[in-house]
Amino acid sequence: MLRRSSVAMSNIKLYYSPGACSLAPHILLREADAKAEIIKLSVKKGFPEDHRDLNPKLRVPILVLNGDTITENPAIMTAIAQLAPGKHLMGETDLEKVRVYEYMNYLSSSVHTQAWGQILRPHRYSDDEAAYAGIKAKGFKNLIQSLDYVESTLKGVHAVGAKFTAVDAYLYVFYRWASSAGIDMAAKYPKYSSLVVELLSRKSVQEALKAEEVPSFAPNL
Numbered sequence: 001m002l003r004r005s006s007v008a009m010s011n012i013k014l015y016y017s018p019g020a021c022s023l024a025p026h027i028l029l030r031e032a033d034a035k036a037e038i039i040k041l042s043v044k045k046g047f048p049e050d051h052r053d054l055n056p057k058l059r060v061p062i063l064v065l066n067g068d069t070i071t072e073n074p075a076i077m078t079a080i081a082q083l084a085p086g087k088h089l090m091g092e093t094d095l096e097k098v099r100v101y102e103y104m105n106y107l108s109s110s111v112h113t114q115a116w117g118q119i120l121r122p123h124r125y126s127d128d129e130a131a132y133a134g135i136k137a138k139g140f141k142n143l144i145q146s147l148d149y150v151e152s153t154l155k156g157v158h159a160v161g162a163k164f165t166a167v168d169a170y171l172y173v174f175y176r177w178a179s180s181a182g183i184d185m186a187a188k189y190p191k192y193s194s195l196v197v198e199l200l201s202r203k204s205v206q207e208a209l210k211a212e213e214v215p216s217f218a219p220n221l
């Protein structure tokens with residue numbers, strides 16, 4: 001899919017899987033108003049073998065920027081933010097930038113890899129199938145702990161500073177997943193839910209959801 005853009009002369013491809021963590025850089029590309037090809041690569045049943053060369057780690061998102069392949073959400077979102085420096089998508093002040101990296105690394109490691117990895121992919125934590133139920137249960141506890149933590153950090157509408165940053169887009173991914181897992185996000189996490197209400201008012205988010213054909217999990221506040 002191609003879009004018009006103010007970001008000149010870059011050749012950008014983003015490989016995504018619907019509703020996966022790749023939704024965050026997808027939203028960010030649209031916030032950056034970048035002309036990009038958004039390519040669906042569903043990993044629901046595992047990473048497709050015929051695309052192994054794209055990323056030997058067998059994961060999406062994958063950003064190909066002027067021929068360079070970039071993986072890992074924090075790196076990809078940094079690269080996208082650099083396309084539109086005036087938008088300060090990684091924060092504006094020095095401290096905001098530090099906070100953005102602090103948050104993104106937490107989301108990528110403790111929340112995604114640890115909690116959600118335990119819940120969705122317990123086989124990564126043990127070869128013993130009998131251990132899976134315990135690993136999933138611990139993952140769920142880790143998830144609740146991380147959602148509580150996120151709620152405690154939200155002071156204004158946005159996660160870092162007074163404006164939208166990449167962290168907001170990333171937080172939306174985990175909000176959707178938690179909602180789909182049956183957690184009553186609106187009741188338990190009102191500040192996180194207010195952030196999602198703000199995100200859903202953004203054209204970038206609506207366009208990304210539409211393109212990926214996934215539901216918004218809009219909170220009923």
Ligand SMILES: N[C@@H](CCC(=O)N[C@@H](CS)C(=O)NCC(=O)O)C(=O)O
Pocket residue numbers: 017020021022043046047058059060061071072073074108112
């Ligand atoms: N650390 C990577 C994690 C990427 C990741 O785990 N992506 C998932 C989708 S949310 C995936 O591609 N899973 C495919 C699989 O596990 O087979 C990042 O932050 O980009």
